[in-house]
Amino acid sequence: MAKPAAPDFHQLESLGEDIKRYVLSILGNDLYPPDPFRYYSGLAYAIRERLIRMWLATQASYYDSMSKRVYYLSMEFLPGRFLMNYITNMGMEDGCRQAAADLGFSLDDLAEEERDAGLGNGGxxxxxSCYMDSMATQRIPGYGYGILYDYGLFHQRIVNGWQEEEADNWRRHGSPWVIDRVEHLYEVKFYGRSEAYTDPQGVLRYRWAEADTVMAMPCDILIPGHGGKHVTNMRLWAAASSTGFSLRDFNQGDFLGAMQSKIHSxxxxxxxxxxxxxxxxxxxxxxxxxxLVAATLRDIIRRHKKSGPGFDEFPDQVxxxxxxxxxxxxxxxxxxxxVDEEFLGWxxxxxxxxxxxxxxxxxxxxxxxETWPADLLGRVLPRHLEIIAEIDRRFLLEVAAAHPGDQGRQNRLAIIDPASRRVRMAHLAIVxxxxxxxxxxxHSDILREKVFPEFDALYPGKFTNVTNGITPRRWLLQANPALSRLITARIGPDWTTDLDRLAELLPLAEDPDFRKDWRAAKRENKKRLARYVLRKSGMGINPDTLFDVQVKRMHEYKRQFLNVLHVVTLYNRLRRDPHLAVPPRTVLIGGKAAPGYFMAKRIIRLITAVAETVNADDAVRSRLRVVFLPNYCVSQAEKVIPAAExxxxxxxxxxxxxxTGNMKFALNGALTIGTLDGANIEIMEAVGRENIFIFGLTAKEVEATRAAGYDPGRRVAADAELAEALDMIGRGYFTPSEPDLFAPILDNLLRHGDYYLVTADYRACLEAQDAVNALYLDPEAWTAASIRNTANMGFFSSDRAVLEYAKNIWNIEPLGE
Ligand code: GPQ
Structure with missing residues (x-):
């Protein structure tokens, strides 16, 4: 596929004038002094206008097709920044670079002005969001539905080594990508009671009486597919009070009281x-x-009714x-x-x-x-609790028919747990x-075999797998221009929508010239990251060291602590032998901890403490640096991942x-050190066992180890380096003024059985790191392995994933050209 020609409505010639006009008319601002945020906003509005025209021009075909549509309901979307993604997907990059330059800016600097839309936590x-991009690119007719939070995921600051949270008021300076549809409000009910009545035909029916209402306003964010020919709509709901405020209370002088219900809504x-x-x-x-659910279903049903067919055809359309x-x-x-509003039989x-x-x-x-106490659910949604109880009653009759007399099974499968009176949302979803x-x-095997085996027995064939994927547009084309250029120069541009084409790079792993270019691209990205780290934290890092990266949410099971133990051990080895034959390393760790997650916050503090000590030690500082990257988020990932080795x-x-981070790194040519967990297994199969560093217990061994009653003390006693590292952490080597700071972490490990088996995998992890060091000392071999990683990542495209969903789950055909 050739680079998409810009359709007429992109009108690149007038871009510069449009930007200036928007700075004046929408932002109400002067053009001088030339402030980059203003010009970013002006450009964003200019792009938005073109995007809307494109959406209007293309949605007709989309509507005319009358095809089945998918509605992707999610409490979270994590798009990050939009500007560069729109520009790349719409094929407007050259024009935008020129327009920015004519106005005296670089496009990249303008793009840095945008705040992330952080309406999600993580993976x-x-x-x-990757699936939105792929649905648009693969022309799968569908919509994303979510909530437009005023405040997204908090900003993380590091103060004295600790995480502090700051509210993310992401729309404060305007959000050009959000189109408020004030004309399509829906009412959503809460509370009240369920009321039985008899209809004119004498049938007993139920209705929701005396409910409070809140208004739901749709706000649309348009997602252009690559090539700009198809646009998917992400509809996010914002809550508004149905009454404004109580005029009666207001007239009696109680202004704050009058505002109460508005605030509550x-x-x-x-x-x-x-x-x-x-x-x-x-x-x-x-x-x-x-x-989210009530507003979305209203919207879906409105659209279904408009298109004609009755409810019997609903699942063929939706x-x-x-x-x-x-x-x-x-x-x-x-x-x-x-049942209650359309009067269908149960x-x-x-x-x-x-x-x-x-x-x-x-x-x-x-x-x-997830579970909800039945009485809480019944108070907020009285009629829904009745309906869930009825679904449960009928479901348990099915279970009883399949396994007569097995009350234990009924209790285990029940939607409403009879013991705790909690509604098990996963059971409701499965049924x-x-x-x-x-x-x-x-993960899908574990679901079938360990978590829901009795559901699997009851519903053969219902459980299935779709391995996650990531969009190659954001995570390679856009985030890694140096590598993308190199790849496209060798195999052409089609890999951006057909990622399996990367396999054409495989023979090039043997080509020394290509390897040299590959290393140069990585080095450029490492320099870019070093500049970023310097700008954000004032710390210099050396691009000629191994960039070792762990970025993801802080969680005990993700074992950032195991990473720290490796760092401390490497530090000890370097102190003992300054001439140790290992490559110099920069260890970068980033991630947010949930504000109430005590242990995760302690581990952040441990990382910052180890970093302070190591980086201040003249004896090792040229061989080992440790950096905690504050405020890990999508836009930061776009800089970090392409630079990782x-x-x-x-x-x-x-x-x-x-x-899914694992996929982004490997796609950008990083080698993985990892356990046989999640998609790592499939990544290993794809890239080849010799191009990845796998270590540690398997899932089955983890289970067996725990069942046998794991004793961390014995393991520690048998491993002098492990004992030394734990001892240093435990007695305050890294925090001399607060020696007990990390006692809770060590207690978890040594006194409470080390549930996450950090000590059990420690030695294997170190051995894998020895193999990393050995390979890195051979740059040609390392580079060849890096190329083979990228070349074999085709399967992990979110295009493949959404096409699997479309075929095996949604029963939807992608639209033709
Ligand atoms: N994941 Cl249940 C989240 O990010 N948040 C959640 O609430 C739950 C899961 C992650 C999961 O931990 C990762 O392993 C997955 O790759 C990711 O979802 C996407 O499936």
Whole structure:
């Protein structure tokens, strides 16, 4: 495919004038002095205008096709910045560079002015955004649906070594990408009660009485596919009060009282919950979930009715994908609409539901499987609790018929846990869906064999796998121009929409000239990152060292602590032998901890403490540097990942559902050091065992080790280097003024059985790092392995993933050209 010709409505000639006009008319600002933020905004509005024209010009074909559509429901989307993504996907880069230059700016500097849209926590939200890009590119008719939070994920600052959180008021300076559709408001109900009545035909029916209402306003963000021919809409709901404020209270002088209900309503879309695993029992979170679901189903049904067919054809026109259990109340809501408002019979409504929904599970951590106390759910959504109880009653009859007399099985499978009276959202999602998928092969196997074996026995064929993917547009084409240019120069541009084409690079791994160019591209990215680190933290890092990177949310199971133990051990070895034959390293670690996650915050403090000590030690500072990167986010990932040489993916096997960072690193030519967990396994199979550093217990061995009663003390006693590293951390070597700071971390390890098996994998991790060092000392061999990583990553494109969903789960054909 040749580079897409810019269609007429892109009108690049007038771009410069348009930018200036927008600075004046929308921002109400002077052109002088030439402020980069103003010009960024002007450019953004100029692009937005072209994008809307493109959307209007292309949506007709999209509507005319009358094809089935998918609705991707997610409490989180993590798009990051939009400007450069729009520009690359729309093929406007050259024109925009020129226009920016004519105005006295570099396009890259203008792009740096944009704030990330951080409406997600991590992998789950970023996956949803990669899927939006791929649906648009692959012309899969569909929509994303989510919430437009006023405040996205908090900003992380490091103060005296500790994480501090700052509110992310991301729309404060305007958001050119968000199109408010003030004319399409819906009402969403909460509270009140369920009321039985008899209809004129004498049938007993139910309605939702005395409810409070909140308005849901749709705000659209358009997502252009690569080549600019297809645009997908991401519709995010903002909450607004239905009444404004109470005039009666106001007239009686109670202004604040009058504002109360308005504040209560608008709270719903105020802030993203900053946990990357489900939040248990918070009423506001439940209201957010229902708010998304109720508004979205209203929109879907409105569109369905407009297109003509009746409800029996609903599942042939509509597929709804539940991104984890967060939007699962949709199952009860669709039943409520069909039975209470459209007056369908229960069985007919239930068949429609099951054919419509599919559910993606993203975790096996038992503490993360979402449940709601039945009485809380019943207070906020009284009719839904009744409907869930009825779904449960009928479901348990099915279970009883299949396994007569097995009360234990009924209790284990029940949607409402009879012991705790909590609603198990995963059970509701499984029962209400026609497909349930995990996000990597190992994860899907664990779901079937360990987490939901009795559901799998009851519903053969319902459980399936779709291994995650990432968009090559943002994560290679746009984030890594140096490498993209090199690749395109050798194999042409088609890899951007057909990632398997990267395999054509394989023979080039044998070509010394190509390897030299490959190293030069990596070095350019390392220099770019070094400039960034210098700008952000004042610290200089050396591009001629091995860049060893672990960036992801802070979590005990992700084992940033194991990384620290490797660093401390390397530090000890270098202190003992300054001539040790290892390459100099820069270890970069970044990630946010949930604000209430005590242990994760302690581990951040440990990393910053180790960094302070190591970086101040003249004896080793030229051989080892440690950097904590504050505020890891999408736009930072775009700088960090292309510069990485070693990618740390070291979770306890069986605990990371998939991982997607692992894919981004390997696609950019980093070698992985990792465990046999999540998608690492499939990455190993793709790139070849000799091009990846795998170590540690397998998922089965983890299970067996725990079952046998693991004793970390014995392991530590048998390993002098491990004992030394733990001892230094435990007695305050890195924090002499507060020697007990890390006692809680060590207690977890040594007194509470080391659940994440850090000590069990320590020695294997160090041996894998020895292999890393040996290979890195042979630059030609390392570079060849790096090329083979990139060349073999075709499978991990989100284009492949969404096409699998379309075929196996949604039953949707991509639209033709
Ligand atoms: N994941 Cl359940 C999240 O980011 N947030 C969540 O609430 C849950 C899962 C991640 C998961 O930990 C990763 O292994 C996956 O790669 C990612 O979802 C996308 O599937």
């Amino acid at each position: 789950l939200g970023r996956l949803a 608008e709270n719903i879309s105020k802030v993203l919950y900053p946990n990357d695993e489900p939040i248990q029992g918070k009423e506001l979170r439940l209201r957010q979930q229902y708010f 597929a709804i994908q539940l991104n984890d259990t967060h939007p699962t109340i949709a199952v009860a809501e669709l039943m409520r609409i069909l 069985d007919e409504a239930w068949a429609i539901c099951r054919r419509t929904f599919a559910y993606t599970n993203h975790t096996v951590l038992p503490e993360a499987l 209400g869906s026609h497909k349930v998928n995990g996000v990597a092969r190992l 070693l990618s740390q993916q070291i979770s306890t096997a069986g605990m990371e559902a998939s991982g």
